[in-house]
Amino acid sequence: MNLAAVAVVYRKxxxxxxxxxxxxxxxxxxxxxxxxxxxxxxxxxxTVMIGNAEREIPKIxxxxxxxxxxxxxxxxxxxxxxxxxxxxxxxxxxxxxxIRAAVVIPKGFQAALxxxxxxxxxxxxxxxxxxxxxxxxxxxxxxxEYRDSVIKDRLAARNVPASxxxxxxxxxxxxxxxxxxxxxxxxxxxxxxxxxxxxxxxxYPAIDLTAGEKERGTIETILSSPxxxxxxxxxxxxxxxxxSLASAILSVTSMGLSFAFLGHSHLMQSSGEQSLNLNLxxxxxxxxxxxxxxxxVLFSAVLMTIALFAKTYxxxxxxxxxxxxxxxxxxxxxxxxxxxxxxxxxxxxxxxTSLVCKEIITGTYxxxxxxxxxxxxxxxxxxxxxxxxxxxxxxxVLFRS
Amino acid sequence: MIETRGLCKVFHDKKRGxxxxxxxxxxxxxxGQIYGLLGANGAGKTTxxxxxxxxxEPTDGTAVVCGHDVVDEPDKVRxxxxxxxxxxxxxxxxxxxxxxxxxxxxxGLDEGTLKKRVDEIFSRLDMNSFRDxxxxxxSTGMKQKTSIARTLIHDPQVMIFDEPTLGLDIMTAxxxxxxxxxxxxxGKTVIFSTHVMSEVEKLCDVVGIIESGKxxxxxxxxxxxxxxxxxxxxxxxxxxxxxxxxSPEA
Numbered sequence: 038m039n040l041a042a043v044a045v046v047y048r049k050x051x052x053x054x055x056x057x058x059x060x061x062x063x064x065x066x067x068x069x070x071x072x073x074x075x076x077x078x079x080x081x082x083x084t085v086m087i088g089n090a091e092r093e094i095p096k097i098x099x100x101x102x103x104x105x106x107x108x109x110x111x112x113x114x115x116x117x118x119x120x121x122x123x124x125x126x127x128x129x130x131x132x133x134x135x136i137r138a139a140v141v142i143p144k145g146f147q148a149a150l151x152x153x154x155x156x157x158x159x160x161x162x163x164x165x166x167x168x169x170x171x172x173x174x175x176x177x178x179x180x181x182e183y184r185d186s187v188i189k190d191r192l193a194a195r196n197v198p199a200s201x202x203x204x205x206x207x208x209x210x211x212x213x214x215x216x217x218x219x220x221x222x223x224x225x226x227x228x229x230x231x232x233x234x235x236x237x238x239x240x241y242p243a244i245d246l247t248a249g250e251k252e253r254g255t256i257e258t259i260l261s262s263p264x265x266x267x268x269x270x271x272x273x274x275x276x277x278x279x280x281s282l283a284s285a286i287l288s289v290t291s292m293g294l295s296f297a298f299l300g301h302s303h304l305m306q307s308s309g310e311q312s313l314n315l316n317l318x319x320x321x322x323x324x325x326x327x328x329x330x331x332x333x334v335l336f337s338a339v340l341m342t343i344a345l346f347a348k349t350y351x352x353x354x355x356x357x358x359x360x361x362x363x364x365x366x367x368x369x370x371x372x373x374x375x376x377x378x379x380x381x382x383x384x385x386x387x388x389x390t391s392l393v394c395k396e397i398i399t400g401t402y403x404x405x406x407x408x409x410x411x412x413x414x415x416x417x418x419x420x421x422x423x424x425x426x427x428x429x430x431x432x433x434v435l436f437r438s
Numbered sequence: 439m440i441e442t443r444g445l446c447k448v449f450h451d452k453k454r455g456x457x458x459x460x461x462x463x464x465x466x467x468x469x470g471q472i473y474g475l476l477g478a479n480g481a482g483k484t485t486x487x488x489x490x491x492x493x494x495e496p497t498d499g500t501a502v503v504c505g506h507d508v509v510d511e512p513d514k515v516r517x518x519x520x521x522x523x524x525x526x527x528x529x530x531x532x533x534x535x536x537x538x539x540x541x542x543x544x545x546g547l548d549e550g551t552l553k554k555r556v557d558e559i560f561s562r563l564d565m566n567s568f569r570d571x572x573x574x575x576x577s578t579g580m581k582q583k584t585s586i587a588r589t590l591i592h593d594p595q596v597m598i599f600d601e602p603t604l605g606l607d608i609m610t611a612x613x614x615x616x617x618x619x620x621x622x623x624x625g626k627t628v629i630f631s632t633h634v635m636s637e638v639e640k641l642c643d644v645v646g647i648i649e650s651g652k653x654x655x656x657x658x659x660x661x662x663x664x665x666x667x668x669x670x671x672x673x674x675x676x677x678x679x680x681x682x683x684x685s686p687e688a
Contacts, residue, residue: 053532263517
């Protein structure tokens with residue numbers, strides 16, 4: 038291999054790549070903007086929706102309760118609810134969003150309560166509808182507060198302290214360091230995102246440098262130069278690999294910044310959620326990249342090999358779309374709860390890297406698995422490069438008509 | 439110098455089976471000479487020239503270009519060849535200068551020599567006005583000049599032209615024709631394929647008529663005229679091909 042010739046090809050491909058709006062969008066712009074737009078946009082939207090729902094005073098209906106004035110009075114006193122008069126079609130009114138919820142107080146509720154007979158108060162709402170859920174929650178809270186007051190009165194009547202109900206407290210406390218907590222919540226997702234972006238980042242340059250070259254008629258031009266096919270393929274491959282890595286690095290950086298922004302922004306706090314602890318360890322993120330390197334090599338070489346078969350850009354796109362599914366399925370499988378790394382799974386490309394990334398992010402380093410996965414993926418990657426070089430030497434592939 | 443010896447190329451097609459695109463083609467093209475390969479579409483001209491440029495590998499036979507065998511030393515052959523065809527396009531996102539420099543570097547020229555060669559060629563071909571313009575913004579004539587500069591950058595001893603004027607307007611085609619003549623004047627070995635009779639009459643010292651992959655007739659224009667007792671090259675071509683195909687016109 039002539040490194041100087043490889044460098045000449047790489048430099049030229051890089052110049053062309055940086056001037057190509059189409060590949061720049063897929064490799065730089067999409068990874069940089071996708072996460073902030075998705076995450077900040079969705080959170081902002083959710084905040085607005087929840088805020089609107091919280092500001093509304095839900096209309097509710099009370100069914101029965103004429104013989105239970107205590108509970109009825111409590112419900113009427115609530116300033117967070119607006120009680121509307123009874124109507125026969127109350128169920129339809131909930132479904133049509135005319136009212137948000139309804140509570141049914143059984144007949145003789147208060148009398149039964151005095152006699153110690155257990156009763157059930159039913160609350161009806163529209164499942165999955167945010168404003169209806171808020172209305173039902175307010176009702177539930179009011180009824181439970183009434184129940185608690187009844188218990189308190191009963192205990193007081195028997196001279197029993199209220200603390201008898203809670204003889205001791207139970208409390209959960211986290212001992213894991215913040216990076217492990219963050220890793221456990223989004224560990225699988227990070228690996229999945231890195232893998233997928235390594236693939237998508239490499240896809241368009243791979244097509245452009247193979248099928249694109251055929252379509253533009255420059256393949257014959259370059260093949261008439263003295264450069265060897267090996268040097269040509271390696272030069273092209275290095276550019277595709279660079280694009281793949283650039284895409285993954287940019288996306289993870291952008292993802293990290295988006296998480297950091299969300300963690301500190303008013304968006305999360307105003308929506309009433311606890312801020313996510315997404316303080317991922319720097320070492321873990323670097324380790325994930327190291328594991329993704331051979332996979333990026335594998336993707337780049339495989340994409341180039343397949344795209345070279347196509348005569349046009351469009352044809353190459355149709356060949357590579359099914360490959361995306363082949364990568365997405367194992368990557369998604371690894372995110373599923375309960376899927377753990379085993380020696381057999383460690384040999385399955387994509388799935389192995391995705392699983393080990395999840396482990397690394399959560400702070401678990403099983404060196405045997407890491408070495409096995411790195412070595413096996415390197416082996417697959419080398420085989421893919423060898424195949425790509427072989428394809429560039431096949432006349433029936435280069436001049437397919 | 440180019441010398442082909444029993445050059446053969448067989449392509450395999452799933453539906454049509456083995457296709458003999460070039461069959462036992464042998465000829466010699468000397469320095470300072472233009473050899474014209476004349477044939478109809480699909481006669482085997484492009485395949486022959488692609489084998490000489492080592493873009494395709496012969497199935498059988500071989501060729502020696504500038505003392506290097508196309509099968510054993512393809513890299514050395516390409517280093518001595520300038521190949522220009524209707525299919526050799528330019529990289530659209532490179533400028534005219536970058537395109538030529540790229541091929542200079544691929545041919546192993548050092549930066550000093552490269553700069554000198556680029557300046558010299560761009561001045562000679564009057565290309566300085568568009569040297570930093572992207573290839574996708576060039577006119578057809580500018581593109582052809584850039585292609586010519588690309589083939590000349592490493593000063594090759596052998597020039598291979600595969601239907602270089604195909605689809606070009608008269609003025610652009612004339613630039614190419616003048617360039618081919620200039621190559622001969624500079625003592626280069628030139629092989630040129632076409633199906634345009636007037637181009638052959640204008641340029642070629644030796645003509646080879648090719649049909650169905652076989653070289654059917656060869657000689658100078660004068661020799662062919664004497665042999666077939668015809669002055670018009672088109673008539674000679676029809677007669678040669680007709681004789682091979684058993685046509686009554688022959």
